[in-house]
């Protein structure tokens with residue numbers, strides 16, 4: 001029997017039980033939709049965040065603290081100020097390091113322009129002008145004095161009327177004090193559209209947090225440092241030098257909590273970490289999909305066994321007029337493969353649809369994971385074959401005379 | 408075996424064939440039947456209900472396997488054939504008309520008729536055209552696209568006959584092919600069978616009707632699975648040179664039945680002996 005003929009017969013059998021066929025394929029649809037949705041979201045994520053980071057890669061590294069909470073899952077950042085002025089000075093002297101810019105949050109409760117006030121939303125960071133060494137300015141330049149500030153693009157757009165270089169901002173601190181600063185420049189956001197609105201002011205005089213160093217002195221200390229390397233080539237040696245210093249001699253190493261860990265992360269490391277998370281998620285989604293596909297296969301196998309039983313008499317007739325075992329085998333295999341492909345196509349459609357809604361909500365770019373779509377169809381065919389084999393074999397060994405005796 | 412097999416050689420040979428069903432009491436549906444059908448012969452099978460006629464047909468049609476004895480088709484012992492070879496035999500050499508029709512319920516008349524072609528058809532010939540031709544021959548040219556449930560019993564029977572003929576079989580096994588037909592339609596169908604027979608097809612037809620049996624050259628009488636008697640009807644066709652018969656077959660089929668009627672008195676002795 002040729003393939004076209006078995007396709008025609010199988011298609012008729014499938015369409016004569018529309019509801020049953022649809023329900024049968026749901027397992028496969030869900031499994032494949034899960035993967036496709038995730039792939040759409042994953043590539044949207046990469047394109048919008050990792051892509052942005054990669055695009056303006058800088059020869060800088062971030063020094064910060066993190067911890068694994070006891071009994072908890074994952075890694076959380078620690079905001080304790082442990083990087084002292086002495087540490088900064090020492091790090092600046094390391095081989096290959098061009099600058100060390102501290103960064104620390106300020107307790108600013110309200111940010112205001114001349115005619116609008118915003119509470120929360122905008123965060124204010126104290127840092128030094130050096131930290132803008134590798135930043136791309138949309139407009140203006142780093143701050144030069146204590147009454148100047150740099151804002152990022154999201155912050156410039158957060159007010160009704162866009163804030164630009166030369167405009168004045170009034171910051172209200174938690175203790176009620178206020179400061180008025182002039183915007184000296186607008187920088188591109190670090191993490192694309194996901195970056196929160198930020199205002200950067202000089203550490204002097206706004207940052208006042210101090211800590212007692214192991215030497216007994218009271219020094220200003222920050223929760224995070226941005227270390228710039230002289231060039232891309234020196235990033236790796238500079239990173240090694242920074243790590244060495246921090247581990248061996250720094251105040252930070254002694255001030256940090258017992259379970260805390262100091263991380264010196266280049267942009268590349270950050271991307272790697274992102275990719276690691278994505279990979280782990282992929283594994284998880286893969287497992288979910290695999291379970292759904294196994295359930296889906298069992299569903300198809302089950303319905304195919306029902307179908308073989310229902311059509312035992314028809315099988316008998318076909319055998320009586322000359323159908324061979326392989327013809328019957330082929331007929332039912334084609335039917336289950338068609339079910340598998342329908343499931344795959346349905347899953348791809350549902351996955352793309354859900355993925356589209358997701359990326360649209362997150363304002364990420366839409367992606368069509370072609371490899372995965374092709375793979376999904378292949379998996380659909382595979383599921384069809386695997387789940388159809390046993391029922392088809394049962395159909396093939398039906399004894400025609402027994403089958404014809406059924407009424 | 409091929410369609411060009413000469414008349415006179417053996418198409419089907421049964422050697423002491425038995426078919427026993429192992430129930431609480433063994434049921435001997437067919438018991439010790441020996442029979443030879445010559446190529447191009449026309450044999451009728453008669454016998455009361457339950458005498459094993461259908462069972463015998465199934466055995467010859469390679470659907471069922473004998474529990475005793477052996478069957479040869481075209482000189483080849485069926486027992487030696489593989490599953491696939493038997494399927495090929497059923498699909499290409501044998502045309503089977505079932506007592507219960509056995510049509511595919513979801514296929515149309517035309518699709519049912521062309522079904523055997525689907526399994527043994529390497530060249531993509533026009534199956535629908537072939538089905539139409541055959542359905543027209545059995546008087547159903549206007550029912551091509553009806554499914555069996557939209558056909559009368561007699562119409563279904565004729566679809567089953569058309570399906571049996573679609574592969575141009577050399578052996579036609581028909582289990583009561585006219586069981587549901589009126590006399591006129593019965594005559595038409597029998598004429599068609601006679602025509603095929605005259606073209607060289609070997610026929611084995613189960614019937615309860617004496618009028619149908621009289622188209623045949625021989626009548627096999629079964630009783631309780633035993634072969635009671637073989638009645639030889641000296642029909643006109645039997646002595647006709649095949650070449651002539653093909654030319655005259657169609658126009659003279661009516662006469663043929665009459666001539667077999669006419670010749671019956673000659674065989675009356677055997678005939679009456681076997682009559683119940």
Ligand SMILES: Nc1ncnc2c1ncn2[C@@H]1O[C@H](COP(=O)(O)OP(=O)(O)OP(=O)(O)O)[C@@H](O)[C@H]1O
Pocket residue numbers: 405428430434435436454455456457458459460461462463506
């Ligand atoms: N599967 C079976 N199991 C047990 N006995 C069976 C089976 N099939 C047929 N028989 C018995 O075999 C005998 C012959 O049956 P068969 O169908 O050949 O009769 P038949 O001559 O065709 O009758 P009818 O004229 O009614 O069609 C019957 O007595 C029947 O009960």
Ligand SMILES: [Mg+2]
Pocket residue numbers: 460461462506582
């Ligand atoms: Mg019968």
